[in-house]
Amino acid sequence: METLNLPTSGPAMVAYAAGDLRIEDVPLVPPAADQAVVQIRYGGICGSDLHYWQHGAAGESILKAPMVLGHEIVGVVAQAAADGSGPGVGTPVAVHPATPGPGAARYPADRPNLSPGCTYLGSAAQYPHTDGAFRRYATLPSRMLRELPAGLDLRTAALIEPASVAWHAVARAGEVVGKTALVIGCGPIGALAVAVLRRAGAATIVAVDVHPRPLEIAAAVGADRVLQAGDAGAITAVEADVVIESSGSHHGLASAIKGAARGGRVVMVGLLPSGPQPVHISLAITRELELVGSFRFNDEITDVIGALADGSLRIGPVITHEFPLERGLEAFDVARNSAVSGKVLLDFGP
Structure with a gap:
């Protein structure tokens, strides 16, 4: 040695x-x-x-x-x-x-x-x-x-490590090919989720954030449209098949639930603060939404390295x-x- x-x-x-x-x-x-x-x-x-x-x-x-x-x-x-x-x-x-x-x-x-x-x-x-x-x-x-x-x-x-977190979250969303995806919160994990969704074949990707700069980054890695977080009407109108909630706030989770189509799936990857949170559970129930947690990752790191190596993940x-x-x-x-x-x-x- x-x-x-x-x-x-x-x-x-x-x-x-x-x-x-x-x-x-x-x-x-x-x-x-x-x-x-x-x-x-x-x-x-x-x-x-x-x-x-x-x-x-x-x-x-x-x-x-x-x-x-x-x-x-x-x-x-x-x-x-x-x-x-x-x-x-x-x-x-x-x-x-x-x-x-x-x-x-x-x-x-x-x-x-x-x-x-x-x-x-x-x-x-x-x-x-x-x-x-x-x-x-x-x-x-x-x-x-x-x-x-x-x-x-x-x-x-x-x-690679945060991209693996995003890859795991998108995997938790299920099949995304041809579907409409909504990403709430475009910090690094949210932006990376946009990139992974683009590679995975989502038909339309809408990104939401409070600030213009994260939305610019989301657009650069594959978002088709960007929305300000305060535009509740536009977010609700998305009717996304899958939603990635990566803001880590109860406001973001509320937007995720409202922006999901009936029967859609909301993947919660943003870590909310400890303790009770106000959540629009009644809306999730009446729309039969699936609220799914996503925590870290397992072997997705191998897929991320391969996708970076072949240029398919930007x-x-x-x-x-x-x-x-x-x-x-x-x-x-x-x-x-x-x-x-x-x-x-x-x-x-x-």
Whole structure:
């Protein structure tokens, strides 16, 4: 096994509590036999990263101790796993950040994303928390690594993880070929859902958002029409066969229900805040709508990598900003302003 002279520590983005995000030196965890060390090149700031920073929690996952953020990451293997598993040194890789785990609750065996003991890079769902990889070098299980095909640039590849979330959501919508699709909320996940719907053969895609900039991005990746979120009449008139709700607000869910055709399906991928939410359930009942949850993803990452490699999935316009690690706090500040930004990347290069 080739061994490089790796640093013993390095700067990382660490969330301490609501409003307390720091760039500080963190030790590099020595790799076990089935772990590799990856030189991280790009990391995308996710909504959950923003929630940990702004609120000290992401949904039901509450920050109880300092945690390195980051799960949307790509890089190059700097030290391969000692047991020979996984890709070799110099291989460009994406990362599947989930580790399914057992728990008391039952779940379908073919849907490990629902395993109650599942951990995720940069997640406070379990305690001790699972550190993420917003750092220059990260020690990761080799089973998480997905080799990237030649010619796929790492900057675009940084979108593979969120694109897999969008791919899973569209799959939860069922057959979309020839159908009318409505996407509520055109942040990065919503915009990526538009791109996946376009590739999947939806006949008409209508995108909805509060701000003009996200709607511009949605149009660039495949939306046929865009609507302002306040135009309730136009949204209701869409009568979509499938709706992807990715705003993560009860207002967005209300628009999704109103914009769905009778007998349609609403896929809820936007994570609403914890606790009771006002929902138009009566309308969902009388229209016989199917309200379907969508959480993370499973093996869709393989399909996303293939679609990016063959050029059938166009997602480049979703990336709007890029900052070096040293300007990470500024990057988070830009990322939280959905009026001006799509996906904001951290560049961990030297």
